[in-house]
Amino acid sequence: MDAMLARDMWKATEPLHTVTYFAEECRTANKEVGLKGYWMGYFGSRGAPLGAVSAGTIEATFFGFHPARVRRAIPDAWGFASPEAILRVRGEAAARALRRAFPGIDDVAATAAPQLREVVLAADGAGRALFAANRDLPVPEDPVEALWQAITALREHRGDGHVALLTGEGLTGLEANVLASAVGTVKAEWLLESRGWSQEEWDEAADALAGRGLLEQGEATDEGRGLRARIERRTDELAASPYRVLDEPEALYESLVPAAKALADEMPFPNPIGLPRVG
Template sequence: MDDSYARTLWSVIEPLHIVTYFSPECVQGHKDVGLKGFWMGYFGGRAAPMGPVPAGVVEATFYGFHPDRVRKAVPDAWTFASPQDILRSRAESAAKALRRLAPGIDEVAGRANPLLAAAVDAADGAGRALFAANRDVPVPDDPVAALWQHAASLREHRGDGHLAVLATEGLDGLRSNLLAAAVNGVAFDMLTLTRGFSAEEIAEGAADLAGRGLLAADGTVTAEGRELRARIEDRTDALAAPAYRVLADPEALHALLEPVARPVMESGEVPFPNPIGLKRR
């Protein structure tokens, strides 16, 4: 299988996972279990598979967020809700959201879950802490919640590999976000809202990238920067692809998931632009 197909599969797996951050059911689920505010819900929910870890672990595995934003939520999150309760609520809320947004997803889940489970089992967990933690989460009995958990595991597998590539290229969380924003034509000040970096930190990071020839003085991406970003994405595909080679027909999995991923993307609940890299369809 061509490594680039890993990106095509990501384009339908990511929307199924992403409801956990933006859907009202999931935001409310975090509140119901005891987490306080959107960011505690985000960091507590996403980190819960690793257990009640300290802030440093979350900073390392999430990579792209300002440490101060992480430390406002973790480890306090574990004093409001246990990781076990968060995991239960997270899967149940995601299943509710997916059933609302994608009618027919129960039938799709029954067919897709064996394929997704095979990919999760085949994926290499070496050096991939967030993926390995998700893979060890017991798969829910509810087929739609199980579909969501498989999607979460596979998106974190890709994400862990992506962060390894960024680190190899000498890009920290701020600079990797700035380069991605420049390539995608996203205003840098969005990183204050979505990642917690100050205007001063953003200016300093952009100046550093300009000194490396990756950005122009006006903040637009250079040919060298665009080439680096393309190389990062290609290498991310190469690291993610082996998980899907166990499938006899990866295109069939894409065709199966696309009709339930599309309504999530078209729901208006996923913000555009977004730092995740998802594009409008």
């Protein structure tokens, strides 16, 4: 499987994963289990596979969020709902959202979930904390929930690799956000709102990038665009490796596309993730 197909697979699987952030079923499940507000729900639900970890662990693994935004939710979240309780409801809620948004998801899951589990087991967990934590969760008996869980694990595998590349280039989480905006991946206002940074902090990070020759007057230079392109290309290459366990990864991709197109209505475009529509 090449890097291009790995990127296409991300476009086809990410909409299925992101119901956990945008779908009403998932937001309601977070509230009913005891989490308070959207951001506690987000950090608590996504971080639950790691256990009742510190705010610092969430800051490091999630990357790019303002520490104050994280610390308003973590570790308080674990006092309202244990990671075990959160894990019991998050996959069930995601499966309900998937079935509502795409009634044919059970047929897709019957064939795709076992294949994606193979990919999960073939992936290397070294240095990938969020992936490894999700990989080691029990496989749900419900095929749709199992599909969502496998997609989530592989999503975190890709993300962990991406964060490693960003830090390897000496970029802070905020600087990575500023560079993504400067190359046109995500609008600055989306990242400021969703990641919790102030305009002053954003401007300071932009100045730091300008000092490295990556930005000029708020716009990415050729060097900045080149750096971002190299990071994205290498992210795709690292994400492709575990899919090579499959004989026909292209067929798996094609089976997921109809669901991805249907689930696109569950998330905003543009979005803070920088995900384009599939197809």
